Amino acid sequence: MNPVPTAENPFAGDNSGIQKRETAARWALRVGSYIVVIITLAIMLHIFIKGAPVTFQSKWPFVNTQFLTELPSQLHVIEDKQGNHYETGVNGADAIKKQLGDNFRSEKTIAYSGGGILGPIVGTALLVIVSVGVALFLGVACAIYLSEYAKHGKFLEMVRLAILNLAGVPSVVFGLFGLGAFVLTAPVFVDVPADRSVFAIPLGFTTLSFEGWDTCVLSGGFTLAFVILPVIITASEQCLQAVPQGFRETSMALGATRWQTIRYSVLPFATPGILTSSILGIARAAGETAPIMFTAALAFKDKLPWQKDLPPLPADASIFAHWEQSVSRFLGIFTESVQALPYHIYTLAAKIPQNEYSERAQYGSVFVFLVLVASLAASSVLLRKRLRAKYRW
């Protein structure tokens, strides 16, 4: 029965149908939302279940140090006549073969799947250091201009539009840009410019030649810097805007110049926020693959960037006696191409067959990578929450 408005109850109405519909719709929406949540958790769980056993172990120190501190290498799987399988590295293979003697049946090798992932971790760290360094410098300066100096006008409009568009450029296009700009064209000081040099400026004692940096940490880092630049600019500008206007006015009213105001009354309050937000940029830079594919990353390298075939420095002398050499060797790290975690995962996923032996390296790397990136992102979010609670003007 449909209650209709009457004299006794002018507001009677049958809302049971409506109620049912509302509840049904609410549940439909709720289920829709939780689908994403559940899928996300399921993927995380899957990676955790498959990857955690590679990274952790039940004995002290509970972390599989071998996986985290060795360079990637080939995995040798040796089968004996009883059908037992032995997994081992390059060096172990011969020993086991000798030991098995006649019992040896077959051996197969699986590329990249042995050893650990120290090389990729170091490479990613170097790339992140360079890219975040560059991006923070450019990004914060840009944000200061936008927030403190810019007046409404064509230029500001253009900059904002450029930042928006930069954020939308596909990462592989950044890769192409990095290849064209840094790998092939960026300026270097050389004695004799190479053939491919776009143009060279003689400076007397040396020549500034636009012949590119080749694939190296520096090229990759700069490319990544531009990928994360929009993130850093936006985050920094928000932090600067969050500093109350009153701080600036007070400072200006005391006769401080614009720069003094920024330096003493704005930046100190915005810096913690900028730094926390830039952690998000680190996470993004560490996670990108396409921009470093042609600019920095190698599929395989059996040395760390600082392991080079150079004569050792004379042992007797202190490091200061050879500081020039030391510095140039240190800088040499950045002109090496490296392995990087995301590219390593790509290689593991695309270049070798999926089987029980490659799974260890694959899920192990993915797990470590995800833990690194996710903890960076999470810490950024948490720190920002903390800061917001602390600095409430």
Place this chain on the structure above:
Amino acid sequence: MDSPEPPPRPPLRTLLVRNRKRTVLGMDPQQVIKYFFGLNASTAVIVLVLIMLFLLREGIDFLPTYRNELVTYRRAGLEFCDIIDKPLKEHQSLSSSLRQSVSGSLDTLGKTARDRRDAAFLLKNQAEEKATQQRETLEQALEQAPPPAADKLDILRREQQKAAAVAAASLVYPDLFTAAEKQQLQTEFAALTPEVTDLPPFLQTLAADFTAKDHEARTKFEALVTAQEEFEEAPEGLQEVLDELKEHAQETKEKADEFHVLETNRQRLLEAAAKAKNADEKASLTEEAEASVAEPVNLDERTKELTARAGELREQLENYVKAAEKASASLPQEAGTSAATTMLADVRAKLPVHVQEMRDAALQLDQWRSDKPVSMISVIAAFFFGSQWITNSSWQDFFGFVPLLTGSLVIALIAILIATPISVIAAIYTNQFASEREKEIIKPIIEFIQAIPSVVLGFIGISLVGNLIKDFSEVSWLQWVPGFPIQERLNMFNAGCLLAFMAVPTMFSLSEDALNNVPRAYIDASDALGATKLQTVFRVIVPAGISGILSAILLGLGRVIGETMVVLLVAGNRIAIPDFSAGPGVIFQPAHTLTGIIAQELGEVSRGSSHWQALFMVGIVLFAISLLVNWCARAVARRFEPHKA
């Protein structure tokens, strides 16, 4: 160190009004600082311009290079051969359909016999496999130069016998065989020894059975079988002539290329010689240049040799067409099974079209001219509307953009169709219905997705999602879904799902912002009129936030099209236009994408080659697409934003 008198403090006033103007390069330092920051702010603009410049620098030469290649393609006569070669490819697919139809028909009679034979042989292999070790040992012993003692051999034999018996007993015999036959098979397998090479009798019977049945079937479907064989053999004569011509054309092309390389080299050397300051250097360079002289190829002469054989080609073509028509006429209406009949009907429908295409090709042969110029517009069309992306080919490289674009678009469409409802629903629920506690769960988790690197998702696509979809597609009660069961684990649908997952956080956050920005007053008004929550949400809040939601969808689309690693790993990387005749099932086919092709191929090509330039061209198009999508998103956001006006 007390000084007798403290130094006089500067009067406060002088300190405050002290003229502190120092100048840097004739400018006020404040100005310098300002310009410094302004310069940094313009990096975003500069980078955008630089991206464009560098893409153009590497890519812009593509059009002339590709044009030269196409000119060579035409003048060396490769195009001439392709006139016939391209339509002839259809013969293969028709022929394979016919073959399937024939084998389907033959199966009606011979299937059981064949299955029984195959199963028995499979079982035999399994039995042997299980006893391999003992068998190998025995074989080695038998082959030893001085044969081992007989008793030793006996032991080995017995061991082998035992292993074979165990293996035979452990096998699962399918129900194709009766109990007695199973028993017999087991006995025969148990008796397998390396010394006996003849097949066991029952297996022989099975093989003979099949041959007999097959023969019977072939007699029954004689018309079909002959027609198929005739059709299969029909193009032999044509193919022979064509292959000769192709070889000739290719030789011409190689010579032309070689000449081109040497010639450019000579030019470069001469230029260097002209610039060289040192007389010796100059002399040596000139000498080198003279050494690099190559015989110019008379292209016209050589292509004439090709066109001279056009008559022969036409004749063979006519033969082929006649043979094909004959085969088509003798094709029976019915095949053994309904599937085979459908396939047959399909072939019968396509054959006349194919024949017509071949006839048209014959006409084109006459009109073809090797010296017809290749216009720039046709080169641009060949890139943007070309349906083939063929690289590293020994015949001719084609850089047609359409297969990549279709792949990218279909995948993006799948992703958007999946991601839009999910993220909009999640945004509506979180913004309007969820309790605070739920919000604190849903929002961070969805935003967390953004932090998952795309290569990890790509890996998940390979290792997890692909298998899930494949297993799912083999479930029997889902067979009504078009495209099921799927052939490839890695396909467009798989990539689309993962990209949808990636796009969700972007679309969710932006949509939620849009809903959040809907003025409170609208909700008040709607409530005061007695609207229920649902009515308010769907009649007022969502329509008011629609611009933000649309622009969120567009930005999600931009993200999806630009994403590289997921499609590179998961989309299957088959460079071909997906076969849309498969209906909606097309989404389960593999494809390649704009982003994927760059990532996959750029590492392997040499700088400055046409392939390299083509990849940069793709980059330019991608860049343009991203700018366009961004612009659209902004335009949409502005267009429908009345409450902010």
Place this chain on the structure above:
Amino acid sequence: MSADSTAKTTPPPVVQVRDMDFCYGTSPALFDINLKVKYHRVTALIGPSGCGKSTLLRCINRMNDRVPSARVTKGEVLVKGKNIHDADVDLTQLRKQVGMVFQKSNPFPKSIYENVAYGLRIHGEKNKSVLDEAVERSLRQSALWDELKDRLNANALALSGGQQQRLCIARAIATLPDVLLMDEPCSALDPISTLKIEELMHQLAQEYTIVIVTHNMQQAVRVSDYTAFLHLGKLVEFAPTEELFTNPREKLTESYLRGTFS
């Protein structure tokens, strides 16, 4: 229809508030309110800012329900003789019959027609001719028909402020409510628009019972038949407007009217 049936008999007060206390969470906002709103009369609620006039107004159509912790802690609110907090009261029906106009005009970002038809649509009316009729009637009653009849499909946000507010009134009366609540409807308008709305109120009072919150005492004098003065959550005085303004019984009222209010 319900309006007709009530009109025949001598009408009881359309809105009656009895001994009502109202709290936001633990902080009380209204104390012991007693108010009888007469049929087809304009009743004004005046008082200093924060005295609870708007809260009282929002009690009448239970708009306060949306604030999670807000509730009536004592007494009752009767509309057309029915306690609106009873379990068998359907909130949508109540709000359909008690319309509301807000301080700031808030038309939906839709066409003028859709704005007016919205109330009917959400109550399930689909018949186009009924909708057309209701839209025309409401726009005529709110004196907008002549101005807008040619551009019913134009976006409502393109109208001027005064027009928007009248459109909101039209939207509220499209469902033929018995009571129309107005929460400072003219505070954001210029004098001319204000005048138009006040004229409109006089006309509307023929068909609707109006309760208006205003901080403008002249406006109360101009438009209302009865005035209630609230102070600090208490109803200080409730009387016919003329009486209250010329001869206030309470000292507090007098000092407020004179402007010598602390």
